[in-house]
Amino acid sequence: MKAFLVAVAAALVLATAASFLLAENQRFAYQAFATSGARVSDPGNNLVGPRWTGDIKDPGQGGHHKAETGS
């Protein structure tokens, strides 16, 4: 039982370490692929803003409304 518990704890520690190491080598698409001439879906500065949910209640007005409130 002791070996099992230590093994599970070790697996969790190693998995957590792996998550940090992998995150170190990963960048968001808007960071990796944006250039001075092309903006790639930056959630902070895109056209609809960071708080846009995509949930359009009223198709006639919703899109504009969400875009205004989000930016």
Next chain:
Amino acid sequence: MRRLTSIALLAATLALAAPAVAQVRAPDGAPNPTASSVNEEMLFKQDPKIHGRISIPNATAANLIQPQGREWRQFRESWLPWIGGLVVLGMLAALGLFYFTRGRIRLEHSEESGKKILRFNAFERFSHWMTASCFIVLSLSGLNYIFGKRLLMPLIGPEAFATLAQYGKYAHIYLAWPFMLGVLFMLVLWVRDNIPGKIDWIWLKQGGGLLGDAHPSAGRFNAGQKMVFWMVVGFGLAMGATGIMMIFPFAATDINGMQIMQVIHSLIGVVFIAGILAHIYIGSLGMEGAYDAMGSGEVDLAWAKVHHDLWVKEQQAKTASGPQLGRGQVPAE
């Protein structure tokens, strides 16, 4: 003269081709202007991929359509769920049938019952359980990739399923590393005792004692255990290699290569799960006394003499020439 012949041939070709062009019409008989426009089929005749030029530094995004993607999707959405379902459920059915026909293999009591012999030391058990616990999570999260949206999502709803699948994906990616480490540990620990030999062939010919009452001789690992060992090492390394290719997309191969990696990963994965189900069965429910080997590390001497007689002799010979048991353990004699 040659020029005149060429012109005549061209005119004849156009005359023959004209009715064919004229026949391309919409169902109501009206001319169809898009019929002669560039279409997907025509583009694929020029190049195996449909791709263009892009202005962001991500060359792979230039690919619009890659025909093998359809074959991969066909496999992923049609073949794989059937193959996976048949392999895993087939193994469960076979184990159930075996249990109800053969029953649990009982411990045979003898005068040595009650005495213990060390079968796996603490580090061996640690390596086994680290690999095993990761494997269980990897299996469940892997099966979720195939069956989750079909079986789980209708039960728990799309939002709960999306959250679960997201955490399942994290678990799959991160626990893969301790799993691979565990496979390497086990390879180093047990490779020496898992080299196939003549005795394994005899064990196999006698059905390993599973089908009758015979108990063929075996060393530390019998032929069945050796098969499980090599399956875990071979499949484990293959799953690791194909998995790494997918964790780091486009690092070593293109989109088609990654699709092939996914096909290999998933096919090996479902066979791996089926194989480990059999291993779990025989190590717990299927054979009395077998679990102790990985539970406490010590097994009943009577059980060991029945199932691993050559190994017991070897251990007792070592004991005779000096202590081989750890602190607090009873010698096997």
